[in-house]
Amino acid sequence: MSSDSEPRLRVIWTDPVTGRKGYAVIDRMVNGLAGGGTRMRSGVTMEEVERLARTMSYKNGAFNLPGGGAKGGVDIDPHDPEARGVLSRYVRAMRPLYRNGWGTAEDLGISQELLSEVFAEQGVGMTVQAMLDRSGDPMAAGRRVSQGLAINVEGIGLADCIGGYGVAEAAAAAADYKRWDISKLRAVVQGFGSMGGSSARYLARLGARVVGVVDVNGAVTNPDGLDVERLLKSRNTLGEIDRSALRPGDGELPKERWLEIDADIVVPAAVADAITAENSAAIKARMVVEAANIPTTDDAQRLLHERGTVVIPDYVANGGANAWWWWTLLGVLEADAEQSFAHVSRVMRETVRHMLELADARHMTPRAAANELSMENLDRLAARLGEDASETPLEPVRA
Numbered sequence: 001m002s003s004d005s006e007p008r009l010r011v012i013w014t015d016p017v018t019g020r021k022g023y024a025v026i027d028r029m030v031n032g033l034a035g036g037g038t039r040m041r042s043g044v045t046m047e048e049v050e051r052l053a054r055t056m057s058y059k060n061g062a063f064n065l066p067g068g069g070a071k072g073g074v075d076i077d078p079h080d081p082e083a084r085g086v087l088s089r090y091v092r093a094m095r096p097l098y099r100n101g102w103g104t105a106e107d108l109g110i111s112q113e114l115l116s117e118v119f120a121e122q123g124v125g126m127t128v129q130a131m132l133d134r135s136g137d138p139m140a141a142g143r144r145v146s147q148g149l150a151i152n153v154e155g156i157g158l159a160d161c162i163g164g165y166g167v168a169e170a171a172a173a174a175a176d177y178k179r180w181d182i183s184k185l186r187a188v189v190q191g192f193g194s195m196g197g198s199s200a201r202y203l204a205r206l207g208a209r210v211v212g213v214v215d216v217n218g219a220v221t222n223p224d225g226l227d228v229e230r231l232l233k234s235r236n237t238l239g240e241i242d243r244s245a246l247r248p249g250d251g252e253l254p255k256e257r258w259l260e261i262d263a264d265i266v267v268p269a270a271v272a273d274a275i276t277a278e279n280s281a282a283i284k285a286r287m288v289v290e291a292a293n294i295p296t297t298d299d300a301q302r303l304l305h306e307r308g309t310v311v312i313p314d315y316v317a318n319g320g321a322n323a324w325w326w327w328t329l330l331g332v333l334e335a336d337a338e339q340s341f342a343h344v345s346r347v348m349r350e351t352v353r354h355m356l357e358l359a360d361a362r363h364m365t366p367r368a369a370a371n372e373l374s375m376e377n378l379d380r381l382a383a384r385l386g387e388d389a390s391e392t393p394l395e396p397v398r399a
């Protein structure tokens with residue numbers, strides 16, 4: 001597939017009650033399947049959803065997962081009292097896609113709990129029902145996924161931890177490759193929800209000093225290091241920090257000024273296009289580890305690369321979350337936190353090292369190297385399994 005090829009399908013939906021819009025894009029199918037989250041954000045556009053669906057194709061390719069990429073977006077603020085109803089009607093309208101090839105999960109502005117609830121009420125089954133139906137043993141696969149989703153890791157669901165754990169492992173792999181000691185590095189994380197919260201937790205566990213975290217209401221800073229666990233405990237379901245949990249010594253900044261926080265590792269884990277050509281000039285960090293999808297504009301990536309900042313691309317850095325779903329439903333992983341962390345760590349570290357080696361050898365950006373590796377994998381899978389659904393049940397693909 002070339003990088004400028006057209007997506008397989010674009011859908012625009014209008015809510016009959018509120019007139020709000022919803023979008024869905026299937027970028028590519030492999031083996032009759034496409035995977036990608038469903039998000040809720042005021043101002044989301046078809047163009048954003050299309051770029052995110054393309055990113056999901058790359059993400060599946062990077063980790064050798066047998067599916068193309070897809071994405072859904074509902075244009076409403078998740079705080080809006082109408083939001084739940086709009087989401088529910090969107091899911092009903094998208095039922096033919098969700099049942100016939102598009103497997104989805106939580107994304108920006110939607111918790112997995114809410115999405116699972118809405119899917120059940122609309123009779124779609126699980127959010128990855130499309131994959132379960134092709135798994136050969138939907139009951140067993142569904143049981144593994146449900147049991148996996150029920151695992152709680154020190155106050156956070158495994159599905160909400162594993163993505164950020166992978167982000168921290170990606171940072172560690174890049175630091176190892178560069179021979180930097182991660183325990184001497186400081187990190188700032190924009191976004192403190194599923195991805196940002198767990199990225200901060202596991203970076204801190206690796207010994208990095210988390211000197212800033214940012215939610216939609218502003219940045220919380222401390223040059224000596226924040227008490228991440230305390231802040232995690234104070235969060236509401238939308239990833240917002242209760243400011244009464246701040247300790248003496250913690251400071252606050254407007255959220256737009258987050259890149260002024262002096263750090264070695266910058267983790268954008270909230271919205272698209274957070275790092276632009278203009279604001280990237282403020283970044284002095286050694287690496288940007290993209291936990292969010294498409295958080296850095298193309299121009300900003302180029303400028304950062306020219307200045308020697310290592311940018312670990314979104315679909316590699318945050319791919320642990322998506323890969324965990326696939327591995328669990330395919331039976332590569334049991335519903336087991338320890339096994340899940342070990343597997344994500346091993347595959348993430350290998351993938352990041354391989355990407356950085358290729359980038360150095362060919363004098364290209366890490367993203368260009370990852371694009372090549374990822375599309376090679378996906379093209380190989382599509383050649384072997386076909387693009388459209390076959391009768392053959394899914395089989396685990398070697399990670």
Ligand SMILES: NC(=O)c1ccc[n+]([C@@H]2O[C@H](COP(=O)([O-])OP(=O)(O)OC[C@H]3O[C@@H](n4cnc5c(N)ncnc54)[C@H](O)[C@@H]3O)[C@@H](O)[C@H]2O)c1
Pocket residue numbers: 037106107108109110159163190191192193194195196214215216217238239240255269270271272291292293294318319321322
């Ligand atoms: N959840 C997943 O499994 C997953 C997996 C891979 C990638 N992602 C990507 O990670 C990003 C975040 O998703 P999430 O699921 O963690 O979302 P979330 O809704 O759980 O959390 C979002 C966080 O970002 C903050 N935020 C929102 N707007 C902001 C702004 N303008 N400035 C600063 N902070 C802001 C919110 O307050 C919250 O803390 C998205 O790009 C998503 O596509 C999510």
